[in-house]
Amino acid sequence: MSDVRSRLTKKQEGVLCSLLFGSARLSLLFKASVHSYKYSAFHQTCDRQGPTLTVAYNKVGFIFGGFISKDFAQTGSNLKDDKAFLYGLDSRGDNLQPHRVHVIDGQCSFCDVSSGPNFGGLVFLDNGTQVSSKPGTFYKFDPALIHGNDLNLIELEVYRVEDSGNHLEKPWRNIDWSPGKRKELMESIKSWKPIITSVSKAQVLLVGPVGAGKSSFFNSLSSVFRGHVTSQAVTGSAGTSVTTKFRTYPVMSDESRKPLPLILCDTMGLEGDVNAGLDIGDITSILQGHVQDRYQVSSYH
Ligand SMILES: Nc1nc2c(ncn2[C@@H]2O[C@H](COP(=O)(O)OP(=O)(O)OP(=O)(O)O)[C@@H](O)[C@H]2O)c(=O)[nH]1
Numbered sequence: 001m002s003d004v005r006s007r008l009t010k011k012q013e014g015v016l017c018s019l020l021f022g023s024a025r026l027s028l029l030f031k032a033s034v035h036s037y038k039y040s041a042f043h044q045t046c047d048r049q050g051p052t053l054t055v056a057y058n059k060v061g062f063i064f065g066g067f068i069s070k071d072f073a074q075t076g077s078n079l080k081d082d083k084a085f086l087y088g089l090d091s092r093g094d095n096l097q098p099h100r101v102h103v104i105d106g107q108c109s110f111c112d113v114s115s116g117p118n119f120g121g122l123v124f125l126d127n128g129t130q131v132s133s134k135p136g137t138f139y140k141f142d143p144a145l146i147h148g149n150d151l152n153l154i155e156l157e158v159y160r161v162e163d164s165g166n167h168l169e170k171p172w173r174n175i176d177w178s179p180g181k182r183k184e185l186m187e188s189i190k191s192w193k194p195i196i197t198s199v200s201k202a203q204v205l206l207v208g209p210v211g212a213g214k215s216s217f218f219n220s221l222s223s224v225f226r227g228h229v230t231s232q233a234v235t236g237s238a239g240t241s242v243t244t245k246f247r248t249y250p251v252m253s254d255e256s257r258k259p260l261p262l263i264l265c266d267t268m269g270l271e272g273d274v275n276a277g278l279d280i281g282d283i284t285s286i287l288q289g290h291v292q293d294r295y296q297v298s299s300y301h
């Protein structure tokens with residue numbers, strides 16, 4: 001089977017996503033040239049996938065189809081979907097201006113039956129590469145603007161529409177990464193003193209699931225204060241914890257050659273199985289100060 005790769009260019013994908021919502025992401029589910037132009041193949045990969053965008057390509061250079069926010073599920077009914085629309089995009093030339101058409105008031109948006117993507121006025125995969133176009137059924141549209149009056153497909157793709165969320169576009173907190181601010185933060189850690197005079201250093205216990213990045217966190221912190229990359233703690237990925245011993249690491253500063261008032265305590269990862277990795281009893285013992293550097297928990301003997 002040849003590669004199931006999107007035929008859309010990045011620019012075309014961006015234009016289609018702009019018709020959906022700001023954080024929409026397309027994930028290719030079905031490609032007729034690979035999976036076949038049979039509607040049964042379409043249902044096999046596209047049923048119950050949530051919102052989908054059908055993307056058809058014809059010979060004259062139009063990209064067109066429909067969006068539904070509900071599942072294809074072959075319920076045998078015509079369904080309403082107030083977010084559904086048909087669209088057409090003339091991909092010839094640089095100026096990509098999509099044309100979008102909403103459903104006629106009160107009409108259904110798609111036929112959820114055993115056929116190809118079926119938007120009433122536009123039906124795909126019911127007759128191989130031939131599209132059925134009936135403006136006025138569910139949607140009122142100008143065929144010239146939707147598909148350039150060409151009903152012969154050279155490709156048909158169906159994408160799942162995912163919401164990538166806004167978290168990547170909008171930082172959840174603003175951090176000043178300037179060199180001055182960085183120096184200030186490092187100085188505040190170096191000069192920090194515990195409130196209790198009998199305690200000279202803070203010990204920070206790193207606890208978390210296998211592979212969470214506990215050992216890497218120490219290596220990163222140590223590298224920052226030493227001024228060069230260090231990898232004192234062993235890191236990596238395996239089915240079970242890579243760290244097999246309890247380790248206490250002083251953090252050294254290379255400039256002053258003085259240890260910081262900070263000791264990082266790296267532990268084995270928490271694992272699902274009983275008697276594997278760190279367990280709650282081990283954590284209690286560590287907190288009570290009963291566990292020495294390089295102690296190996298029993299499950300690793
Ligand atoms: N992308 C990414 N990978 C990370 C990060 N931190 C650690 N890793 C990678 O995640 C894997 C596990 O990291 P470790 O630091 O060994 O994790 P650990 O929590 O000490 O794991 P155990 O000792 O096995 O419990 C390594 O391949 C790291 O390179 C991070 O911030 N981002």
Ligand SMILES: [Mg+2]
Binds near residue numbers: 215216
């Ligand atoms: Mg580790």
